[in-house]
Amino acid sequence: MCAVRLEYSFCGLRKPRNGAHNIGIRERFMLSDATIKESNITDIKRGFNSLKNGSTNSKAIATYYDEWAETYDATLKNWDYQAPYEAAATLCEYLKSGDNILDVGCGTGMFAMAMSRHLDCRIEGIDVSAASLEIADKKGKYDCLQRYDLQATPLPITENAFAAVACVGVMTYIEDAADLLADLCRVTRPGGYILFTQRDDRWVEKNFDSLISSFEERKLWVPLKVSSAKPYLPKNDDFSDRIQVIQVLCQVI
Numbered sequence: 001m002c003a004v005r006l007e008y009s010f011c012g013l014r015k016p017r018n019g020a021h022n023i024g025i026r027e028r029f030m031l032s033d034a035t036i037k038e039s040n041i042t043d044i045k046r047g048f049n050s051l052k053n054g055s056t057n058s059k060a061i062a063t064y065y066d067e068w069a070e071t072y073d074a075t076l077k078n079w080d081y082q083a084p085y086e087a088a089a090t091l092c093e094y095l096k097s098g099d100n101i102l103d104v105g106c107g108t109g110m111f112a113m114a115m116s117r118h119l120d121c122r123i124e125g126i127d128v129s130a131a132s133l134e135i136a137d138k139k140g141k142y143d144c145l146q147r148y149d150l151q152a153t154p155l156p157i158t159e160n161a162f163a164a165v166a167c168v169g170v171m172t173y174i175e176d177a178a179d180l181l182a183d184l185c186r187v188t189r190p191g192g193y194i195l196f197t198q199r200d201d202r203w204v205e206k207n208f209d210s211l212i213s214s215f216e217e218r219k220l221w222v223p224l225k226v227s228s229a230k231p232y233l234p235k236n237d238d239f240s241d242r243i244q245v246i247q248v249l250c251q252v253i
């Protein structure tokens with residue numbers, strides 16, 4: 001069995017914001033037998049017959065997004081994907097320049113690009129897709145990028161480290177969203193913010209209403225905003241106006 005241990009990060013290296021100091025992320029992976037189990041390649045292909053079905057197999061997700069990385073931004077633009085821009089527009093009302101943000105499932109870096117139009121924040125990204133991280137790195141908006149499987153909690157991040165955490169377009173791929181969100185509360189400092197999105201179909205399926213209330217009861221966060229559902233990928237034929245997205249903003253206690 002082959003497995004990929006996602007040890008790569010360049011958080012220790014302060015990079016110029018123009019991205020000139022691009023490091024070959026893919027070349028620096030370390031292999032071990034932890035974190036992500038090998039999955040059958042056929043399963044990877046089948047698992048992603050359509051984006052609509054999603055998958056919570058981290059290895060399959062990494063392969064899928066690695067293959068898509070080069071064309072991801074252009075495709076998402078064609079589908080009129082607005083979630084990262086809307087996340088940045090919401091968060092910038094609560095943050096100030098200089099605040100640090102963790103972009104969870106940062107992909108190719110659309111959220112950091114969007115955020116940089118509003119505020120000059122220090123943004124770190126974490127994602128399972130090496131090729132996506134390479135593209136994010138080239139955009140020069142991240143102070144630190146790390147390859148890691150979000151389903152292997154706790155994340156390799158110290159507690160109370162961030163003023164805000166954004167997790168946009170990712171929850172579909174996480175089997176135990178409550179587990180990840182609890183860990184995001186851990187890494188967000190008290191009074192800081194967690195913004196995440198979830199598809200409306202998965203919202204119902206995984207009972208996110210109850211998840212949000214249970215975190216409130218556990219005194220992990222106070223929900224500040226739960227948006228109405230709006231088209232997620234309006235110009236994608238599978239999604240159209242059938243699958244919508246909900247944005248949530250909570251303040252960590």
Ligand SMILES: C[S@@+](CC[C@H](N)C(=O)[O-])C[C@H]1O[C@@H](n2cnc3c(N)ncnc32)[C@H](O)[C@@H]1O
Nearest residue numbers: 065105106107110127128129149150168169173
């Ligand atoms: C729809 S894309 C969203 C990317 C970015 N946040 C955006 O809005 O453009 C989903 C991202 O989640 C990442 N992802 C999914 N499951 C993951 C996991 N288990 N660990 C780390 N990243 C994961 C994928 O690699 C991909 O980059």
